[in-house]
Amino acid sequence: MKPAILDQLMTEAQAILSGPSRRSDFPKWFRDQQHGAWSKFQTMPMPNRKDQPWRFSNVDLLDLSQFKLGAPITDNDRIEILERSRALEQVAGRLVFADDQLLQRDVLSEDLQRKGVVFQPLERAMVEHTDLFRKYFMSEPATLGSAKFAALHHSWVSSGTFVFVPRGVEIEFPIEIFHWLSGENSAVFPHLLLVADELAKVTVIEHFRSQDRQLPGFACGVNDLISGPGAKITYVCAQNWGENVIALQINSTKADHDAAAKSLNLHLGGKYSRFESLSRLIGEGARSDLLAVSVSDGNQEFDARTLQDHVSPHTASDLLYKNALKGRSRNTFGGLIRVEPHAHFTDAYQKVRNLLLDDDAEANSMPGLEILADNVKCSHGATSGQIDADEMFYLRSRGITPAIAQQLIVKGFLNEVIERLEQPAIADYLRGLIDEKFSRAK
Amino acid sequence: MKTETSAVDINRNIGDFSYDVTHAYDAGTGLSEKTIHYISDVKQDPDWVREFRLKALKTFLEKPMPTHWASKDLEAIDFDKIRYYLSGGTQAKRTWEEVPEDVKRTFERLGIPEQERKFLAGVEAQFDSEAVYSNIKKAVGEQGVIFVGSAEGLKEHPEIFRKWFGKVIPTGDNKFSALNSAVFSGGSFIYVPPGVKVKHPLQAYFRINAENFGQFERTLIIVDEGAELTYMEGCTAPKFNTATLHSAVVELVAMKDAKIQYITVQNWSANVFNLVTKRGLAHENAEVKWIDCNIGSRLTMKYPGVIMKGRKARGEVLSIALANDGQHQDTGAKMVHAADETTSNIISKSISIGTGRATYRGLVHVPKHLKNCKNNTECDALLINSTSRTDTYPAITVRGTGNAVQHEASVSQVSAEQIFYMQQRGLSKAQAMSLSVNGFVNDLVRQFPMEYSVELKRLIELEMEGSVG
DSSP, X not given: OOOHXXXXXXXXXXXXXXXXXXXXXXXXXXXXXXHHHHHHHHHSOOOOTTSGGGTTOOGGGXXXXXXXXXXXXXXXXXXXXXXHOOOOSSOSEEEEEETTEEEEEEOOOHHHHHTTOEEEEHHHHHHHTHHHHHHHTTOSOOOSSOHHHHHHHHHHOOOOEEEEEOTTOBOOSOEEEEEEEOSTTEEEOOEEEEEEOTTOEEEEEEEEEESSTTSOEEEEEEEEEEEOTTOEEEEEEEEEOOTTEEEEEEEEEEEOTTOEEEEEEEEOOOSEEEEEEEEEEOSTTOEEEEEEEEEEOTTOEEEEEEEEEEOSSSOEEEEEEEEEEXXXXXXXXXXXXXXXXXXXXXXXXXXXXXXXXXXXOEEEEEEEEEEOSSSOEEEEEEEEEOOOHHHHHHHHHTTOOHHHHHHHHHHHHHHHHHHTTOOHHHHHHHHHHHHHXXXXXX | OOOOOOTTOOOHHHHTOOOOOOOSEEOOXXXXXXXHHHHHHHHTOOHHHHHHHHHHHHHHHHSOOSTTTSOGGGGGOOGGGOBOOEEOOOOOBOSGGGSOHHHHHHHHHHTOOGGGGGGOSEEXXXXXXXXXXXXXXXXXXXXXXXXXXXXXXXXXXXXXXXXXXXXXXXXXXXXXXXXXXXXXXXXXXXXXXXXXXXXXXXXXXEEOOSTTBOBOOEEEEEEOTTOEEEEEEEEEOOOOXXXXXXXXXXXXXXXXXXXXXXXXXXEEOTTEEEEEXXXXXXXXXXXXXXXXXXXXOSEEEEOOEEEEOSTTOEEEEXXXXXXXXXXXXXXXXXXXXXXXXXXXXXXXXEEEOTTOEEEEEEEEEEOTTOOSOEEEEEEEEEEOSTTOEEEEEEEXXXXXXXXXEEEEEEEEEOOHHHHHHHHHTTOOHHHHHHHHHHHHHHHHHTTSOHHHHHHHHHHXXXXXXXXXX
């Protein structure tokens, strides 16, 4: 199934700073794009802390010289990874990638296939659904700071998922995608292109994991999420990379008229994890919910940048981010609500809450508003605080140890966001991951 | 339109006139070491001030414009076309009778009649770059309070002046504080001795009166242990065709248990770049409060700050910004917590009219290992027209478990129901709008001294004229 040339290329581990990708099995137009993206990557400057989009961010961690494409996955690793690729009980389909190599594909039910749902690796979509692919693939420029890394992604992307849900089709169970980092210093470039046509409904969950939690690695993902007229998409990201991983994720969501787009990002892993989320409301009646939860400890650094871009009138967006910070960890939030001229009757909200659990933890919040229209309802709030002494006392007086009491309070604090997803099975799974992080800390 | 001038009436159109004033000293346009030497020679600066200016000029030339985050409009400033020093060459006047007649007339037109002196504890009116008129009420002087122009302060009270000058806002803080440090002239120097509570607010009027002339006043206020002071400044400027630059530096020092309240009501004409650096240093249990009202100007960038250096120090910024057609009010606050149990409060209200743009930009910093620090920030924006714009860009850093910080902002417009209700009772739409806007800022305005709050309400009414209909 795999072309011989691929094996050969894979064996001479290519450094990612020697791009672009040399794969020859992609269509010519795509390879041209990759070359173009590579020159863009080379000409753009590295981010600087003085750039507003990178304010408070530790850009020194973005040294990419050590990272390379992963070696072919051995049979033993393949078996181990597939065994560990379990998350939700009931799924509509599943793809498993390790070091950007496709390991397994559980296809959709025949019923969904018959209805025209497409669920396939990116390289097949390039050939079989060229028009859709070319229309939506990275069509939205990365404006929140990472244009350089979006170009890097474009010049290397080789694996990913294409999901197309035709008009009026509703998929009951989530589609699940696993991206694993396996080899030492491996780099991956995950991509998800999700197109929900008119009145379609779909949920996709992505799991980001490391086979060995100690190995360094680099992930640079881009997602294009398109919610057509009246469609409903839900995107969940469970980021649980290993402790020495540098990760960048650039998501762009587009909601057409009367569409709904909901996203929840859980950040637990990585040494440095930056997440950019652009949400554009391009049709009247569109609604976007941006949710995120993070638990950081040790020297972890999380950095979230968001833009709620209201292009059309009568649109709504609601952002709720909650972060619990332990140890010497740092969290930065930079969010903007932008109401474009003529986007009257906008409802836009933004709320960030940081819970500082240790004396060396640091939270930076930059909630922003840019309102260029009239008749809008916009508000934002940012708070940073600590556990209420009374709550702690109450729990301790009932014989609960301080460590457990703290965990309970943190879980309660984060749960408000997870519940907003309104998907009990996924919520249970996410809570489980948070528990796991707490038990690892012990 | 009103034509009479009373103590509390500032009519924009009256401020638009400019009388021909002859300047004995003029440094010409452009900025170089020669300009600095000219200023120092005319002002007979001590050597250390001359050196300070020259060093600041170097810093100014080295520093880039803050355009990576600020408005690109800053690039429209042509530093070569600005006059950096103009002076009538007269000594600061002590009594009203000594003030030249034509200068008096300009004040008259501004609505600052002679009788107002009664209400003022002291008047330090800056006419162009030199303090032309300064009147300190006897009582204040007897209490040991020093209230002089900054030039006089640095010559006659170097032992206090040098200790704090440039310490709260170092020359290199930003490009415009460096510019001010190089060419400053005018401004006030105030020292309040320990335990003295100045009953009446000290007041200064500023006015720009020469085309293309930037005013670079420098104010330093030191309030010693347990003392209290309220200082007020108000500005109006005539309208000119070419842009005018105003770049002031204001430093406040509140020693242990001291209280300073600094009030600004500013009404620059629509071609002025108003780029001001204001910061206060609060020692143990001291309080620094900025009350700041920005109306007019082409671009205002002003972020009054408080560094809370001592335990239990308090900082507060109350600000009102009104951005009319073509104006950009980029204002905010900076709160740096540097000791335990420090508290700060920021309340900002902005109104955007026509194509006006109001921006809140804030910084709250609570560093490591501090206990029981609290900050509260509230920003409310009101949009009047569909072309109006408002932005909010706060940056909040909190470390550790002992502190609580909250930030809230909201954007809204005048409720249609309210307007309908008032129109039904016979008010015109414009009157209703004006009333509604005054209601929006009312809880802040009430904190202003009486004559200022009346003046402010009138200014808002004037600005609201023609915005609806």
